Amino acid sequence: MCFSAVFVFLGILFCALCRCLECPFGCECFAVIRTVKCVSKDLLTAPENIPGYARTVIITGNNIHQIGPSSFTEPENITNIILSNNRLTEMASHTFSSLVNLRFLDLSGNQLALIHPEALSIPGSPLQELNLSQSLYNFTALTDLTTALRWGGLAGLLRLDLSGNKLALLPPGMFSHLPNLQQLFLTNNSLVAVYSGTFSGMNHLEVLDLTHNTFSTFRTDALLELDKLGDIRILLGNNPYTCSCEINEFVAWLNKSRAKVDVDAVRCASPGTLTDARLRGLSIQDIGCVVPVLAEVADLTLQTSYVFLGLVLGLVGMVFLFVLYLNRKGMKKWINEMRDACRDVLEGYHYRYEIDSDPRLGHISADSRRAQRQSGISLSQQLPSDTSVAPTKTQVRQLTISPPVNL
Template sequence: MCIFVAFTFLGILFCGRGQSLECPFGCECFAITRSVKCVSADLPTLPQSIPGYARTIIVTGNNIQRIEADSFTQLDNVTNIILSNNRISEMASHSFSALINLRFLDLSGNQLALIHPQALSIPGSPLQELNLSCAVFNFSALTDLTTALRWGGLRGLLRLDLSGNNLALLPPGMFSHLPNLQQLFLRNNSLVMVYSGTFSGTNNLELLDLSNNAFRTFDADTLQELGKLGNIRILLGENPYTCSCEIRAFVIWLNESKADVDVESVRCTSPKKLTDAQLRGLGEDAIGCVAPVQGEVTDLTLQTSYVFLGLVLGFVGMVFLFVLYLNRKGMKKWIIEMRDACRDVLAGYHYRYEIDTDPRRTSGSISSDVCVIRKSLCRYMAYGPIIPMGIDILLICSGQ
């Protein structure tokens, strides 16, 4: 009995020492849970000689700058790797290609600036969940990530988290090579709009999280893109929506869309009178937008033509007034001369009328008076027939 107890004690001792020898420096290895933990050990590189039984590797809070192509070798059993908050800035080609059974990869909280196009390429496409929240360093890294998602062969990816990366835009077709993607998290970014074709190829998407971004409204292209996703769960809350007339199309979409939207969280942030008001069911009068009259057609082109015509007529009028101003002296002289001519003609008519109606006048005296009138009238006929004259005046001037 004593011999058996001694052998048992020695076996436990040797096994314990063997396990401690296998575990990398600064890490803790647990054979029962098949996990390895290297937390806040200030490691400059990823630990080597990880036990072959490990299924879960947790390396967080270290100072690892780069993931090499041979960082993980002979680890066929590993299914979960957590590499968050390690200050990782670069991923080489085929960084995880040796992990043929990898299902879950967490790279959150890093500073990825250089990502090789085939950094996420794993034979057989086993990866199902990829966490890149707060991990993309700048816009250049976003371009690298888009290329890595395209060339990574991630056809089996089901869940992708890109939250907290200060993304201002999403390139069209960024997720087109993830045909089986079911959950996409884009919350806590700086997105202001969604371009047409952004979610093309994601036919199996079930959840889209766009909450806590910079959306003030959604234009027609964005609403059309969201409408293509079908009856999925869409989170749109905690955005700074401006409830003006421009948001009318979005309100109509909320009321008519078949998608499952978190309408309770979709609320106005401005103007002040509508702060915290729920968008769904918001009337057009409330947002300062008058509904168009039935049958009324607003032709912007026609309105523009009227404005242009008014400008042209105004310009012509100004030119006409300017020409009159330049010829003001000549016009004044011409008007005065015409006035005097008309006055003399009327005086001649009046004088002849008096002569014709006076029975005491002899025919001889009348003839002499007519000759006087003839000279006066013919002198002003040189100005042209400005006013109509009778046939009698013309006969007088012709000597008849």
């Protein structure tokens, strides 16, 4: 009996010793929960000889600056890897290609500056959750990540966390190669606008988190882009919205959108009179759109005045034409008299011009002309007493008749 108890004890001790020998240096292994932890051990490289039973590997708080295909070669059964806060700066090509069962990858809290286009490529696309919060070093890293998402074969990815990366903009079509993505977290960045094509290809998205950014409003193209996502859960709270007239379109969208928006958190940050006021339900008077509305009314009134003035002028013209129609006979007589008077005047000037321009009369002496005037018929006797009427053609011809003159 005593020997059997000692034998059992030695067996347990031997198994524990074997377990300890299997655990990598500087790590803790838990066979029951199939977990390996290497936390704050100042490791410079990823640990080797990870036990085959491990399903979860936690490597955090170390100084591992680079990982590549040689970092994880043996453990094919690993489903979860946490590599947060390791000061990672570079991910080489096919870093996780041997982890064919990997479902969850956490790279948060690093300083990734170089990301190979195929760094996230894994045969069979098993990856479902990717955490890259507070992990991108600069805008170049964002460009590399966009390429990696395109060439990584991540068709099975369901959850992507890019929060806390100080992103100012998102390249168009950045997520178009993630057709099955359901949750996208972009909180705590510096996004100021959403452009057309930003969320193209995301037909299965269920949650979009845009909280804690720097949105002051959403313009027409951004609202159209959000409408394309359908009736999903969109988080827009805790942004510095400026409740001026420019936000009127966004307020109207909040009131009619099919999306499930956290309207209680969507509040005004300025001006001071509307601080912390909910955007949904604000009227155009509240956000300062009264003046433009009055201007539109004034413009409409001015147009109405122009129409009224045109009607009045048209009525006056019709009255004038009607008066002319009633006095058409008198107007016709007056016009004929004026025409005859003008004709007589013009004929008189015409015959005078013919007399003055006749060359045969150029050598007549002054005395002869005086005798001609004395012997001829006086112009005052031939013309009527009304001197305002010019001589007729017959009178002018009579005046030109005179006795023969010796040349």
